[in-house]
Amino acid sequence: MNWAHILSGAWLKGSIRLWLFDLGCVSFLGVALLGLIMVLGLPFIEPGDTQQKVDTLVLLMNMAIGSICIAISWQMNRLAATEWACIVPQYRQNVMLQAAALLLLILSVACGFYIAYDAFDKITESLISLLLGLSFLYFSLARKNAFHLSFFLYISLPMLPYLAQKLPQEASWALLLLNLMLLLLVKNKLQGLTWNNKARSVYLNGLEMGWVWLPSPRSMALLNRIEHSLHPANYFIGPVFSMLLLLMPLTTLLLAVIGHYYAVQIPVLVFLVQFNCILCGMLHWSRIQRWRAVESLFVLPGFDGKQGMINVFMQAQYRLLAILVVSMMITASIVSLLDQSMSLSLWLHMVLTTLFGCAATLGLGSMCRNSMQISGLIFFIGLLSGWSSVGISSVEQSQQVWGLIGWDLLFLSLSMLSLWGAKRCLWRGDLLSR
Known part of the structure; x- marks a missing residue:
């Protein structure tokens, strides 16, 4: 040296x-x-x-x-x-x-x-x-x-x-x-x-797949239907997006079964909330890193100009949000059968946290235009993990979390507002002209 x-x-x-x-x-x-x-x-x-x-x-x-x-x-x-x-x-x-x-x-x-x-x-x-x-x-x-x-x-x-x-x-x-x-x-x-x-x-x-590799799922009919419903939001990340969309709740249920069998408290729903938000962040991370692919998407048939493509992209994000929330509702309901401490207030807290967390991630991600801005979403997801953990801590102390529901509704209104306004920022001043 x-x-x-x-x-x-x-x-x-x-x-x-x-x-x-x-x-x-x-x-x-x-x-x-x-x-x-x-x-x-x-x-x-x-x-x-x-x-x-x-x-x-x-x-x-x-x-x-x-x-x-x-x-x-x-x-x-x-x-x-x-x-x-x-x-x-x-x-x-x-x-x-x-x-x-x-x-x-x-x-x-x-x-x-x-x-x-x-x-x-x-x-x-x-x-x-x-x-x-x-x-x-x-x-x-x-x-x-x-x-x-x-x-x-x-x-x-x-x-x-x-x-x-x-x-x-x-x-x-x-x-x-x-x-x-x-x-x-x-x-x-x-x-x-x-x-x-x-x-x-x-x-x-x-750069093209967000540094995640999984086997090609194109042979599975269900995944093909999910990919079709999420197009063009998943255009930049590829089929790995649909694979992770299905694997996350299945992995959560597997961890819940393992925790129930060995009598170990595992906050699986907190993990699922965070995984869902990370997945939404990956959607826009890949979009920014593959910025040259915007032109390839634009020339595909089915879009009425740039604004039409933006509208279809935003509609696909709303469908993704609905899929994630329904997935959380079903997963949380199954987990409640294994965990007797799972109360209605905690179930609602997790569902609402998923809804406003994913909506905020999609909305803020649509506003991002460079790598530094998209990195802030990971920071936001870290804070969201702490918020969802508050509900688990309250239940462990034999407390209800109805007081958090009011905050969840407030955050939900702000996140939906950001997602609604994101269409005005998506690809603004980008390669494509209106």
Whole structure:
């Protein structure tokens, strides 16, 4: 290692262009940045240290750690896809040093957070988050196709508090040791990183499919009907959208059955609320990243000009919203048969949270025009997860949640208003002229 090169600061040259002007990388960095802004700013906006606030901030911190690991993995994949990287002096070394600096920065902020809040009992969650992030980084270096699992790294974050509760207090030291071992493994992989012809295909597939891979479902009649009903809203993300639309409630029911059998409380409905909102966010994430495909959509028959295409797109979003709400109603009803603590007020709270959360995500997503704006939706979904968890906490304390229903209705009116007004912002001033 050339310490003179590191101390000179020359390795920082080009870092802004490399990390902040790459569409894929800045999407993940944007999520991390918004999480950090909330972690650092919320104590000044809302003074007073409460357990609920600390839990929410820990979730945002873990989201930032996971996002940084995914962004680093994306840059390493891009580095492996760059044929000329080995002939530019110190280019590969500079990229790796910048990645190490980002990881060190987020870990330093996490340590400062736990010291400031005296919340060392929550450090196990961040260690698990770091373990998952480094594991993802290692496997994406070992197998390029593993980068498609980045979506599942995000949706695993809300489960960390419940996993941490099952571990003994001494597990923190074991997790710390595992993270150090993974860092060494990642370092060895990076030292042997060479050009890989699969890395470019992963990059292109990531832009078109939102970095999620699933087998083609085109042979299933039900999925074909769903795809047809959601066209053209699902045009940019492809058939994976319909597959996830069906898999999420089935996975929720499977977790509910497992929790009932082993007598373990798993907040499956909170996960489903978050998964539904993430799916709505992915719809517009893929739309923005495949912005060139707007012209291909526009030339398809069936649209009466640009405004006609916008109207059909918005109608498909309303149909998607109806599908998600009906899915939540059915799933929550089945879960209530397995969980006796499931009350009518909690059932209604989850359904309304799904309705206003997905409506707000679709509405705000329609207004987004660049990657940085769409990253804010992930931040919004993190806050929504905390709101839906409030109902679960109230039920655990043998309380009804009718008081939350009024807030749900208020949020619902605002979210439907944003979705109604989104058609005035969708593709405004874009490639197409009215």
